Amino acid sequence: MKKSDIAVIGMEVMGKNLALNIESKGYTVSVYNRTAEKTKNFAEGPGKDKNITPTYELKDLVNSLKLPRKIMLMVKEGQPVDNFIDLLVPLLDKGDLIIDGGNSFFKDTIRRCNFLKERKILFIGTGVSGGEEGALKGPSIMPGGSIEAYKLIEEIFRKISAKSYDSQDCVDYIGPDGAGHFVKTVHNGIEYGDMQLIGEVAWSLKNVFSMSASEIGDIFAQWNSDEDILRSYLIEITADSLKETNKENKQECLVDVVGDITRMKGTGTWTVQSALELLVPIPTIACAVFSREMSQDKDLRIIMSKYLNINKAEFKGDKNDFIQIAHDALYLAKISSYTQGFALLKAAADTYNFNLKFGNIAKIWRAGCIIRAQFLDEITRAFQKNPELPNLLIDSKFSEFVNKNLWKLAEFISISHKIGIPVAGMANSYDYILQLSHPIMFSAQVSALQRDYFGAHGYFKIGGDTQPEIIKNKEGKPREFHTEWLLNNRPEKEIIK
Secondary structure, eight states, X not given: OOOBSEEEEOOSHHHHHHHHHHHHTTOOXXXXXXXXXXXXXXXXXXXXXXXXXXXXXXHHHHHTBOSSOEEEEOSOSSHHHHHHHHHHGGGOOTTOEEEEOSOOOHHHHHHHHHHHHHTTOEEEEEEEXXXXXXXXXXXXXXXXXXXXXXXHHHHXXXXXXXXXXXXXXXXXXXXXXXXXXHHHHHHHHHHHHHHHHHHHHXXXXXXXXXXXXXXXXXXXXXXXXXXXXXXXHHHHHHHHHHTOEETTEEEXXXXXXXXXXXXXXXHHHHHHHHHHHHTOOOHHHHHHHHHHHHHTOHHHHHHHTTTOOOOOXXXXXXXXXXXXXXXXXXXXXXXXXXXXXXXXXXXXXXXXXXXXOHHHHHHHTSSSSTTXXXXXXXXXXXXXXXXXXXXXXXXXXXXXXXXXXXXXXXHHHHHHXXXXXXXXXXXXXXXXXXXXXOSSOHHXXXXXXXXXXXXXXXXXXXXXXXXXXXXXXXXXXXXXXXXXXXXXXXXXXXXXX
C-alpha cells in the first residue's frame, strides 16, 4: 500500500477542510476520527476519489505513513489532545512529528513539548486561523516548537497557507514550544477587540440617525473599499451580514431578529489571563471579553431595563459628518487595540524567551486569518523599520494620525453616551492612549499613598514636575519610602531592602 505524506486526526469542519487543502496541493493524506462513522462519511463524501486514506484504528493510521511520520491533531483543546498524545506515543518512532493544530493553551503546549522531547518525538503547537474557509482555501499558520520539527512540516505548511496580495506565504516559524499557540491566542484576543469595536460603531450608527441595518451595511461596504484604511475581512463580513434579510420575513434584516448573546470558546479569556500574569494593560480586549459575558446575562438585562431609566438626548448634528467621525474613531480605536495586543506579545517574548519577530507576525496575518486587514501592512512596516519598537504608537505613521485625530474618538464616545449607547470598547481604547500620553498619572500617585496609609506598602518618588522619572539608588533600583501616618509629625523614612 502506498504510504501517505501526512495524517489528520479529527474529522470536524477544520480537520476535514485541512485534509482536503493538503490533498489539493499534491500530498497523500490519511485520516482518522474517534467516531468511525465520521471518518467513513468524509471518505465517501468530500474525500471520495481523492488521495485520502481512511483509517479506523490508530495503529493503522500510524502504519499508513511515510517516515518520519507527520500527524496533525485537529481535536478539541485540553484533555482530548493529551489523550491522543498518550495513545500515539507507544506507536511512534524517534523523530516522528505530532502537530497540534487546535486552539490549545500555550502552557499546555510547553508541557507537551517537554513531555515528547524526553521521548525523542517532535512536537509543533500550531495556531491555525481562518475558520472553515481558511482551512480549505488557505489559512494563516503560526507554528511553534523546535526548528527541527518545523523544518519537517514547513513545505506542506507553505503550500497550504494563505497567500497575501504580494504572494507571500502566510506562515512563519514563530518560536520555541508554546510560542505559536500564544501568538494565536493573542490573535484571537485582538479579534475579540476588533469585533467589539465594529459592533459598537454599528450600534451607535443605528441609534444616532435611526438607520436600518441595511443602511449601516452599505456604510461598512464603503469603508471596505480598496484604498480605505479600515479595509479588512471583519469589515467586509459585517457589511455583508448587516444586509442579509430574514428568510421568514424579507422585509426585515436578519440581524434585527438575531438573539443578542455572543458566546465564546476561551481564547479571549486566556488572552486576558495572560495579560494579568504579565502585567500588561489590554483594556480594549478585556472589555470585549466582559461585553460578551454581559451579553449572556440576557434575563438580568431584561429585568434591569425596567428599573434603570437612563436619560437619552437627541443628536442634531450632520449625518455625513458623524459617519466620518465614526470612521476615523474606529480606526483610532483599532490602532489602540492592536497596540495592546502587540505589547502583550512583547512581554511574553521577554518572559518566555519566545524570540518573536513582530513584523513577521503582522505579515502572516495579512491573509487567511480573521483579523486580516490592510492596516497590518502598516504594522509590518513599523516593525521592519524598528524591530525593537517598544510600543506601536511610537511609530510616526500611527502617532501622527493619533495626534491629529484623537478628538474624533472622544467626540464619538461623547455622542454615543448622550444618546444612551454603551461604547466601552471605544472608551477603553481612548483612555489607553490618554494614559500613555501622561508622564505622570496623578490617580496612581493618590493610590500609592492610599496603599501606604492603610497597609504600609511603601511608595516611590519622582524627581519633580519637570523630572517625572522615578528616583533610583546607586544600583539603579527605585528608592522606596514609607510615611508613619499614625504619628503626629508623620516622619518619612526610606525602606531598605
